[in-house]
Amino acid sequence: xKKHILPALKLTVVMIILLAVIxxxxxxxxxxLTPGKGKGETISVNGKVVGYANIGQNFxxxxxxxxxxxxxxxxxxxxxxxxxGPNNPEYLKLVQDRIDSFLVHNPSVKKEDIPAELVTASGxxxxxxxxxxxxxxxxxxxxxxxxxxxxxxxxxxxxxxxxPLLGLFGPAKVNxxxxxxxxxxxx
Amino acid sequence: xxxxxxxVIVTFLITVLLAIPLGKYIAKVFSGNKTMLDFLNPFExxxxxxxxxDPQKKxxxxxxxxxxxxxxxxxxxxxxxxxxxxxxxxxNPDGNPAQTPDLAFNTAISFLVNCNLQHYSGETGVTYxxxxxxxxxxxxxxxxxxxxxxxxxxxxLKEKTVNNLGNFWSIFVKTITRILLxxxxxxxxxxxxxxxxxxxxxxxxxxxxxxxxxxVSRGPAAGFIAIKHLGTNGGGWFGANSAHPLxxxxxxxxxxxxxxxxxxxIAMIFAMGIYIRKRKFANVIFGIMTxxxxxxxxxxxxxxxxxxxxxxxxxxxxxxxxxxxxEVRFGPASSGYWSIVTTIISTGSVNxxxxxSMPLSGMMQMxxxxxxxxxxxxxxxxxxxxxxxxxxxxxxGLMVGRTPExxxxxxxxxxxxxxALVTLLSAFLVKGGVALAAxxxxxxxxxxxxxxxxxxxxxPSYHGFSxxxxxxxxxxxxNGSGFEGLGDNNTFWNVSTGIVLILARFIPIIGPVxxxxxxxxxxxxxxxxxxxxxxxITFGAMTFAVIFIINALSFFPALVLGPIAELFSR
Numbered sequence: 222x223k224k225h226i227l228p229a230l231k232l233t234v235v236m237i238i239l240l241a242v243i244x245x246x247x248x249x250x251x252x253x254l255t256p257g258k259g260k261g262e263t264i265s266v267n268g269k270v271v272g273y274a275n276i277g278q279n280f281x282x283x284x285x286x287x288x289x290x291x292x293x294x295x296x297x298x299x300x301x302x303x304x305x306g307p308n309n310p311e312y313l314k315l316v317q318d319r320i321d322s323f324l325v326h327n328p329s330v331k332k333e334d335i336p337a338e339l340v341t342a343s344g345x346x347x348x349x350x351x352x353x354x355x356x357x358x359x360x361x362x363x364x365x366x367x368x369x370x371x372x373x374x375x376x377x378x379x380x381x382x383x384x385p386l387l388g389l390f391g392p393a394k395v396n397x398x399x400x401x402x403x404x405x406x407x408x
Numbered sequence: 409x410x411x412x413x414x415x416v417i418v419t420f421l422i423t424v425l426l427a428i429p430l431g432k433y434i435a436k437v438f439s440g441n442k443t444m445l446d447f448l449n450p451f452e453x454x455x456x457x458x459x460x461x462d463p464q465k466k467x468x469x470x471x472x473x474x475x476x477x478x479x480x481x482x483x484x485x486x487x488x489x490x491x492x493x494x495x496x497x498x499x500n501p502d503g504n505p506a507q508t509p510d511l512a513f514n515t516a517i518s519f520l521v522n523c524n525l526q527h528y529s530g531e532t533g534v535t536y537x538x539x540x541x542x543x544x545x546x547x548x549x550x551x552x553x554x555x556x557x558x559x560x561x562x563x564x565l566k567e568k569t570v571n572n573l574g575n576f577w578s579i580f581v582k583t584i585t586r587i588l589l590x591x592x593x594x595x596x597x598x599x600x601x602x603x604x605x606x607x608x609x610x611x612x613x614x615x616x617x618x619x620x621x622x623x624v625s626r627g628p629a630a631g632f633i634a635i636k637h638l639g640t641n642g643g644g645w646f647g648a649n650s651a652h653p654l655x656x657x658x659x660x661x662x663x664x665x666x667x668x669x670x671x672x673x674i675a676m677i678f679a680m681g682i683y684i685r686k687r688k689f690a691n692v693i694f695g696i697m698t699x700x701x702x703x704x705x706x707x708x709x710x711x712x713x714x715x716x717x718x719x720x721x722x723x724x725x726x727x728x729x730x731x732x733x734x735e736v737r738f739g740p741a742s743s744g745y746w747s748i749v750t751t752i753i754s755t756g757s758v759n760x761x762x763x764x765s766m767p768l769s770g771m772m773q774m775x776x777x778x779x780x781x782x783x784x785x786x787x788x789x790x791x792x793x794x795x796x797x798x799x800x801x802x803x804x805g806l807m808v809g810r811t812p813e814x815x816x817x818x819x820x821x822x823x824x825x826x827x828a829l830v831t832l833l834s835a836f837l838v839k840g841g842v843a844l845a846a847x848x849x850x851x852x853x854x855x856x857x858x859x860x861x862x863x864x865x866x867x868p869s870y871h872g873f874s875x876x877x878x879x880x881x882x883x884x885x886x887n888g889s890g891f892e893g894l895g896d897n898n899t900f901w902n903v904s905t906g907i908v909l910i911l912a913r914f915i916p917i918i919g920p921v922x923x924x925x926x927x928x929x930x931x932x933x934x935x936x937x938x939x940x941x942x943x944x945i946t947f948g949a950m951t952f953a954v955i956f957i958i959n960a961l962s963f964f965p966a967l968v969l970g971p972i973a974e975l976f977s978r
Contacts, residue, residue: 225478228461228577229478231460232577233479233486236548236584239584240544240589241540241541241544244589245628248600248631251596251597252600252607252628253606255601255603256603259600260612260626263614266617270614273614273654278617278620280618289731297625298531298623298624299625300625300647301529301648302648302732302764304761304866304893305732305763305866306867307716307730308974309871310868313718317722320722332724334725336726336727337715337727337732340724341731344648345648345651347648347652347653350735350736350737351736352728386415386658388411389414389415389418390414391415391659391737391739391742392411392659392728394737398617
């Protein structure tokens with residue numbers, strides 16, 4: 222073992238310089254050319270940053286479209302899911318509470334039409350998206366409170382539906398923050 | 409739903425289509441043939457000169473192992489102390505604290521052995537210095553260690569009778585400069601342009617549209633995400649791993665990350681076929697492994713797309729399947745696919761929370777890790793499969809009444825003993841560990857520890873047992889994913905899984921090297937009509953049966969107490 226120690230030590234130093242210094246710094250340099258300049262892409266309203274494009278936010282007011290429940294309250298200094306098993310009685314009670322609360326705020330919606338993603342927590346706790354169906358089911362509530370007609374809002378939602386990748390791969394989705402920013406700009 | 413299925417199928421097809429040329433390239437690199445990256449020759453010579461390495465020097469199997477173990481030991485000491493003192497070192501913009509000794513032990517081991525169990529969260533448990541200088545560094549070198557050992561083993565199988573497995577240092581350096589680093593640079597650039605952060609800025613504070621104040625964790629994650637997948641490591645920059653929207657921002661990056669974690673393990677199979685001039689042998693192995701993957705994959709995807717029956721019972725619709733712990737941008741099909749890929753490949757990154765998977769999926773994920781040889785981790789997947797082959801050679805030899813042979817060498821008692829030991833070890837480590845944890849959890853729930861066993865589990869009943877079973881299975885497979893509800897950052901779990909990690913990494917590496925080292929020393933027996941051919945489909949099916957029987961005998965009782973009981977108890 223003795224004869225290997227010196228080469229091992231030197232090789233470790235060389236590899237640290239190559240892999241932990243040169244490599245990430247080179248990527249950081251490339252990152253400066255990207256849309257978010259390597260710091261994460263932000264969204265601004267009137268010159269003020271209101272959020273990160275990819276990071277979901279907590280929406281509780283009726284005038285906004287709500288995103289998914291979050292196990293971490295959408296605080297992006299951390300991340301994570303509920304880690305509740307599918308048959309955990311405590312968890313199922315929580316889901317039931319979310320269903321009841323959703324029905325109170327959206328009285329015209331029938332329970333069997335609520336998509337499960339609106340009452341289940343995401344994996345990261347920061348899911349920025351919803352499926353188009355989960356957005357459309359909220360249109361009536363948002364339209365009523367904003368005194369706008371549903372057609373206007375439906376048209377806005379349509380404009381914000383992101384199709385599957387190349388129209389072929391993966392689910393369609395709507396970025397809830399971007400949609401809500403656009404909603405505020407309607408007035 | 410259809411676009412989700414096409415997404416999965418196309419992702420797998422692209423992986424295989426890219427793995428074929430990559431396999432050819434890898435075979436060229438280690439044969440010393442001309443490649444596109446030969447302009448790196450002077451750079452590699454410079455490294456050898458700096459480090460006092462003679463790349464031509466031959467190593468027998470013992471010397472080869474000694475070199476590998478020496479440098480691994482060094483990395484462990486380095487990583488442990490860096491994590492222990494990270495709060496006093498630079499590049500800590502968020503002011504994160506030092507790791508406790510038991511956590512530092514677990515973290516250092518788990519990144520050293522290519523597992524990345526992560527009993528901390530990336531946002532709070534490490535600094536930018538330890539993320540890059542320790543964890544990312546170990547992600548590169550642990551993957552390169554696995555590949556280098558496999559190449560050493562192949563060197564032993566390639567020639568008729570040989571004492572030389574090649575030079576560990578030179579194979580290791582080439583793995584980094586010719587394979588891992590170039591691929592990582594390409595992928596990191598894709599990640600950066602897709603929205604993963606690259607800068608060293610610390611947390612940002614923003615006021616949201618609704619008026620809440622929140623912090624947003626960031627950091628140079630793009631390069632880390634690249635090696636975490638290409639090296640089949642799996643450790644996340646952020647706590648939520650690849651479910652985090654900065655670590656996996658779009659469906660495109662999801663495809664890239666899926667391809668990246670699978671491409672080297674599959675390419676190594678093809679590379680092996682070319683390198684040891686036994687393409688049919690390699691193709692049969694690829695076929696068996698793919699069949700194995702599909703058997704685990706199909707039920708998982710069906711269960712996830714179908715949704716959670718308990719949620720259906722509450723009366724809501726599940727048009728997008730079981731969504732607890734999943735992200736909208738990936739959907740249930742791709743999340744189910746990922747959960748199987750990451751467990752058979754030993755990556756252990758996640759894009760959905762496995763703790764919230766359906767019971768059937770949870771079982772398939774655990775089975776993937778128990779078998780740990782359907783493609784498997786960088787280098788080590790094939791080494792694990794090799795052990796199954798040796799057992800299969802032995803059993804079929806007994807069945808037909810011939811001396812077992814493999815690659816023109818007689819397989820005798822010593823080799824079989826080593827293979828049996830390696831096989832039995834994993835059953836012992838997993839079930840021994842779970843038995844210990846379950847004992848404390850059931851009989852001493854209020855024992856006077858800092859974290860009492862009564863507060864370990866996040867779910868009651870069978871699912872709680874599954875959380876413990878999954879943790880030891882993941883440690884033993886050097887996988888790193890978890891049923892993350894388990895409260896695992898405490899002395900019991902940090903130390904017990906740490907010990908399992910070391911044993912389950914190095915014994916299954918030392919075993920095959922020793923077997924091949926011993927075999928390669930023996931007289932070459934030319935193939936004849938009486939030789940049991942190891943490259944036939946029949947023998948492939950035989951190996952599959954051996955894999956099935958060994959794992960069923962080892963793990964079925966444990967699975968019955970966890971996911972199977974949960975599945976049938978509703």
